[in-house]
Amino acid sequence: MLDSKTIETIKSTVPVLEDKGVEITKRFYKLLFENHPELLNIFNHANQKQGRQQTALANAVYQAAKHIDHLENILPAVKQIAHKHRSLGIKPEQYPIVGENLLLAIQQVVGLQADDPIIQAWAEAYGVIADVFINVEKEMYQAAEEQPGGWKGFRNFVVAKKVKESDVITSFYLQAEDRKPIAAYEPGQYISVKVAIPGAEYTQIRQYSLSDSPNKDYYRMSVKKEVGTEVKPDGIISNYLHDFLNEGDLLPLSAPAGDFTLDTNKDIPVVLIAGGVGLTPMISMLNHLSEQYPHRPVTFIQAAKNSQIHAMREHVVKLTQEKNNVRSFFIYDSPTEEDRKRQLYDKEGHIDLDWLHSVIEDKESDFYFCGPVPFMETVNKALQTWGVKEDNIHFEFFGPAISI
Numbered sequence: 001m002l003d004s005k006t007i008e009t010i011k012s013t014v015p016v017l018e019d020k021g022v023e024i025t026k027r028f029y030k031l032l033f034e035n036h037p038e039l040l041n042i043f044n045h046a047n048q049k050q051g052r053q054q055t056a057l058a059n060a061v062y063q064a065a066k067h068i069d070h071l072e073n074i075l076p077a078v079k080q081i082a083h084k085h086r087s088l089g090i091k092p093e094q095y096p097i098v099g100e101n102l103l104l105a106i107q108q109v110v111g112l113q114a115d116d117p118i119i120q121a122w123a124e125a126y127g128v129i130a131d132v133f134i135n136v137e138k139e140m141y142q143a144a145e146e147q148p149g150g151w152k153g154f155r156n157f158v159v160a161k162k163v164k165e166s167d168v169i170t171s172f173y174l175q176a177e178d179r180k181p182i183a184a185y186e187p188g189q190y191i192s193v194k195v196a197i198p199g200a201e202y203t204q205i206r207q208y209s210l211s212d213s214p215n216k217d218y219y220r221m222s223v224k225k226e227v228g229t230e231v232k233p234d235g236i237i238s239n240y241l242h243d244f245l246n247e248g249d250l251l252p253l254s255a256p257a258g259d260f261t262l263d264t265n266k267d268i269p270v271v272l273i274a275g276g277v278g279l280t281p282m283i284s285m286l287n288h289l290s291e292q293y294p295h296r297p298v299t300f301i302q303a304a305k306n307s308q309i310h311a312m313r314e315h316v317v318k319l320t321q322e323k324n325n326v327r328s329f330f331i332y333d334s335p336t337e338e339d340r341k342r343q344l345y346d347k348e349g350h351i352d353l354d355w356l357h358s359v360i361e362d363k364e365s366d367f368y369f370c371g372p373v374p375f376m377e378t379v380n381k382a383l384q385t386w387g388v389k390e391d392n393i394h395f396e397f398f399g400p401a402i403s404i
């Protein structure tokens with residue numbers, strides 16, 4: 001327990017550190033990787049370059065510090081991060097390493113000595129915050145290992161099948177190399193893959209949502225080939241997987257993780273809204289609902305550029321025809337002439353509230369959505385304007401959580 005003076009010091013210095021948050025975490029990562037280059041094997045180098053991880057970690061530490069006397073209030077956010085940490089294999093003994101380098105960065109950026117009462121207070125607070133994470137993660141490690149088909153760390157899987165889903169998305173069907181059972185998962189969860197690119201100095205880890213229903217003898221992940229722009233380089237890992245990972249090759253995976261999951265305890269209608277490759281967790285939910293919950297009405301809405309990069313279209317059309325409880329709608333923002341001629345879509349342009357009203361009767365539905373940030377913001381705003389209950393709105397951002 002922290003004493004009241006330490007709590008007061010922490011709370012009064014949070015605004016100062018928040019102000020310098022990104023500068024501190026940038027310095028922190030520089031120090032961390034200079035002192036512990038082996039950690040470059042687990043951190044996402046692309047996120048580092050784009051500064052996304054800096055923002056995520058800075059926010060998390062300061063939000064936690066604000067709630068230092070009632071950390072239970074931020075447990076849901078801790079759990080979301082802990083899922084990611086568990087999936088990456090973060091160990092308790094790595095927390096002091098992060099703590100030391102974070103405190104050093106604060107000292108250097110703010111200009112304080114190690115024995116300054118502010119630094120002492122932050123050292124204590126970091127210890128308390130780290131313990132909360134370590135304890136939550138300990139339970140997650142146990143659960144992942146002890147469940148039927150579960151395992152610890154990374155386990156080798158074989159690419160049993162590689163299927164092109166569209167011009168940019170390819171699915172990989174992955175079976176355990178040891179042929180023993182594999183853990184079930186909840187639709188919406190993801191796996192981490194560990195990739196060792198020949199000639200590269202460090203391994204890289206990435207998360208991909210599982211894109212099929214659970215309880216199969218394989219995991220399926222569907223990966224978008226990230227082609228670079230002027231401001232963003234090509235996705236190193238997604239391009240590697242597309243171009244070099246072939247049937248018969250091995251890929252180490254950690255057990256499924258994540259808290260963006262389908263609530264199957266409710267029986268209200270479900271609306272699944274996917275933008276681009278945000279399709280992957282949505283398809284897992286769609287497949288599961290259509291296989292296991294034939295009485296629960298499901299509306300599947302998919303936004304894509306046009307039919308050429310519209311993955312799994314035939315699958316969704318088939319489900320809609322075969323299953324009484326499934327309806328689907330496609331929205332294209334740049335349909336081709338052929339798309340127009342064949343009327344391959346239901347709406348041209350972008351998703352909006354008027355259109356949602358026209359296809360969804362019941363706002364007492366459970367809404368799940370995933371896609372690029374602007375798409376998610378539009379959908380979220382539309383649902384809030386409509387008055388959909390907060391409890392019925394579920395979404396997942398790709399990449400590090402921006403805030404907690």
Ligand code: HEM
Nearest residue numbers: 042043044047053056057060061094095098130399400401
């Ligand atoms: C991801 C916070 C400790 C390694 C994250 C994220 C947050 C965060 C907010 C982004 C989560 C997301 O993607 O949704 C924290 C806090 C810590 C802590 C508050 C301490 C109290 C550690 C430690 C390590 C670590 C000890 C291991 C050295 C990572 C890695 C990622 C991550 C590798 C994935 C991000 C990437 O690769 O870009 N953490 N973390 N974290 N964390 Fe931590």
